[in-house]
Amino acid sequence: MKNHKTIVLSNQEISPGYYRMRILAPDYNKHAQPGQFVMFRVQRALPPLLRRPFGIFRAGFMPADCDSMPPKEFIEIIYKVVGSGTEIMQRLHYGDPVELLGPLGRGFEYGASDEEKILVGGGIGLVPLYMLAEKLVEKSKVRLLMGGRTRDDIITVTEFERLGVETYVSTEDGSLGEAGLVTQVLESKLRENNKVTVFACGPMPMIEAVQKICKRSATPLQVSLEALMACGVGACLGCVVKGSGHTDAQPSYLCTCKVGPVFQSDQLDWGASENRGADSCGGCR
Amino acid sequence: MIKRKEKIIRPKMAVEIAGIKLRNPIMPASGTFGYGEEYAPYLDLNSLGAIVTKGLSLKPKAGNSTPRICETVSGMLNAIGLQNVGVDVFIKHKMPFLEQFDTPVIVNFFGNTPEEYAELTGRLDDIPGVAALEMNISCPNVKHGGIVFGIDPQAVFAVVSQVRKKTTKPLIVKLTPNVTDIQVTAKAAEEAGADALSLINTLTGMAVDVKTRRPRLANTIGGLSGPAIRPIAVRLVHQVVQAVNIPVIGIGGISRALDALEFLIVGATAVQVGTANFVDPNAMTTILQELEDFCLAEGIEDINELIGSLEI
Numbered sequence: 001m002k003n004h005k006t007i008v009l010s011n012q013e014i015s016p017g018y019y020r021m022r023i024l025a026p027d028y029n030k031h032a033q034p035g036q037f038v039m040f041r042v043q044r045a046l047p048p049l050l051r052r053p054f055g056i057f058r059a060g061f062m063p064a065d066c067d068s069m070p071p072k073e074f075i076e077i078i079y080k081v082v083g084s085g086t087e088i089m090q091r092l093h094y095g096d097p098v099e100l101l102g103p104l105g106r107g108f109e110y111g112a113s114d115e116e117k118i119l120v121g122g123g124i125g126l127v128p129l130y131m132l133a134e135k136l137v138e139k140s141k142v143r144l145l146m147g148g149r150t151r152d153d154i155i156t157v158t159e160f161e162r163l164g165v166e167t168y169v170s171t172e173d174g175s176l177g178e179a180g181l182v183t184q185v186l187e188s189k190l191r192e193n194n195k196v197t198v199f200a201c202g203p204m205p206m207i208e209a210v211q212k213i214c215k216r217s218a219t220p221l222q223v224s225l226e227a228l229m230a231c232g233v234g235a236c237l238g239c240v241v242k243g244s245g246h247t248d249a250q251p252s253y254l255c256t257c258k259v260g261p262v263f264q265s266d267q268l269d270w271g272a273s274e275n276r277g278a279d280s281c282g283g284c285r
Numbered sequence: 286m287i288k289r290k291e292k293i294i295r296p297k298m299a300v301e302i303a304g305i306k307l308r309n310p311i312m313p314a315s316g317t318f319g320y321g322e323e324y325a326p327y328l329d330l331n332s333l334g335a336i337v338t339k340g341l342s343l344k345p346k347a348g349n350s351t352p353r354i355c356e357t358v359s360g361m362l363n364a365i366g367l368q369n370v371g372v373d374v375f376i377k378h379k380m381p382f383l384e385q386f387d388t389p390v391i392v393n394f395f396g397n398t399p400e401e402y403a404e405l406t407g408r409l410d411d412i413p414g415v416a417a418l419e420m421n422i423s424c425p426n427v428k429h430g431g432i433v434f435g436i437d438p439q440a441v442f443a444v445v446s447q448v449r450k451k452t453t454k455p456l457i458v459k460l461t462p463n464v465t466d467i468q469v470t471a472k473a474a475e476e477a478g479a480d481a482l483s484l485i486n487t488l489t490g491m492a493v494d495v496k497t498r499r500p501r502l503a504n505t506i507g508g509l510s511g512p513a514i515r516p517i518a519v520r521l522v523h524q525v526v527q528a529v530n531i532p533v534i535g536i537g538g539i540s541r542a543l544d545a546l547e548f549l550i551v552g553a554t555a556v557q558v559g560t561a562n563f564v565d566p567n568a569m570t571t572i573l574q575e576l577e578d579f580c581l582a583e584g585i586e587d588i589n590e591l592i593g594s595l596e597i
Contacts, residue, residue: 235318
């Protein structure tokens with residue numbers, strides 16, 4: 001956990017409205033865990049006032065600008081342009097000064113190696129699942145179920161395939177892969193095999209549907225949530241979700257930034273309508 | 286190689302408020318710094334003038350529904366609803382951590398009734414590690430968060446008097462800006478026995494999502510903080526300094542040393558940094574460094590020379 005004053009290395013549109021940004025990020029290869037996030041300051045001036053939370057897509061090394069210099073360490077984030085912060089981000093170029101606070105939060109737990117892993121990603125929610133897949137493919141069979149509204153929302157699937165992940169794509173309008181919801185694919189895959197752990201990240205309605213399906217079949221589930229947050233370190237208390245067993249007398253509010261962003265599904269109060277305020281896709285970024 | 290012989294004389298940064306000696310005038314604003322431990326990985330708590338805790342109540346408090354925060358132009362709205370662990374958990378689990386540091390701990394607290402304020406004061410008065418109490422009579426986000434006491438001068442006098450009887454520790458009263466004339470409430474707090482005043486708490490505000498036509502905060506109304514409110518805060522501190530004879534702690538939109546200096550020059554003895562901590566966990570370290578640099582550049586040997594040096 002550290003704040004780095006750093007620079008953008010590259011910033012490219014990978015699908016209409018979706019951008020992939022590479023940022024110089026020392027120590028992240030060693031310290032960043034799959035599922036963790038960064039608080040990103042899009043410029044060292046106003047606006048916007050607050051940082052934006054982004055899941056880490058991957059960490060890596062690239063050749064230095066000059067021979068005999070050490071390789072450059074970077075992370076990549078993927079974002080959709082949805083608000084004032086991401087509008088500024090899409091205009092950033094190589095060398096632009098930014099700040100990275102992280103890696104933050106608790107990431108995924110890998111679970112047993114003798115079981116199948118199913119990753120469920122909805123749109124931009126796919127982002128934190130890539131680093132996880134990199135780890136999981138070492139020991140287990142990994143399948144990715146990727147859903148989106150249209151083909152534009154299906155991103156980076158070929159990169160999962162290159163890791164050896166079996167991928168299934170579905171879109172609501174049928175423009176790519178199967179027509180329908182990703183949760184329908186999940187139901188059919190769960191019927192095949194009993195020993196599975198599911199990892200999900202996406203819009204809250206998708207996560208809720210995944211939770212219901214997994215609960216019915218008693219399949220262990222980890223979800224990665226996103227919430228509006230100001231600090232990312234557990235101080236502002238803006239990003240809380242209700243924990244299981246929450247009552248007015250015995251309140252249990254969990255900070256998405258500190259206890260999460262990855263939760264075991266039984267940590268959360270799935271009846272709480274206000275947990276739906278936590279969203280995996282954008283909000284007011 | 287040329288060796289510099291003369292040593293740079295570092296400016297004296299220490300200030301004093303109600304008998305507490307602060308190594309410098311920079312401290313966090315309540316509610317933006319947790320209980321200290323959240324920020325310990327990022328900055329040295331021993332470098333701060335004081336640590337101010339999240340507001341405490343007698344019983345743990347759940348806070349409001351989400352969404353609780355929303356960004357606005359150069360500011361943010363929050364309606365956290367005073368979520369806190371309660372005084373018992375604080376004493377048992379949070380205070381031992383804070384006691385490791387050689388920095389005065391100022392405990393912020395609030396109650397629903399004057400009796401609750403008094404009882405809580407009694408509990409906090411017993412803790413040796415607490416250097417001072419900051420009494421919140423100004424939270425805009427809960428029905429009984431204190432603002433009901435904070436806007437009426439007679440209620441201010443009554444509740445501060447009750448608390449005053451229960452403690453010998455320095456008592457700071459945190460004022461709300463959401464009043465017609467802040468000099469009146471400031472004087473009421475002084476007459477009731479406050480040793481110092483801190484201001485401003487957030488200004489009430491509201492934002493609307495134009496697509497859903499719903500308020501952006503679950504609580505509808507929240508407190509506005511951040512750089513957007515600084516000119517209002519400077520004006521209010523200026524007015525309060527004219528009206529009272531006790532030290533004032535300036536709060537409101539401070540994110541750089543130049544911002545802090547405005548408050549000191551109009552007469553604040555110290556300042557609290559709030560929203561800026563969220564933006565940059567090292568904000569207070571940077572402000573301190575810039576403050577020293579400013580004094581060196583301007584030939585100011587003691588920060589106290591600046592306090593109240595406003596020329597009109």
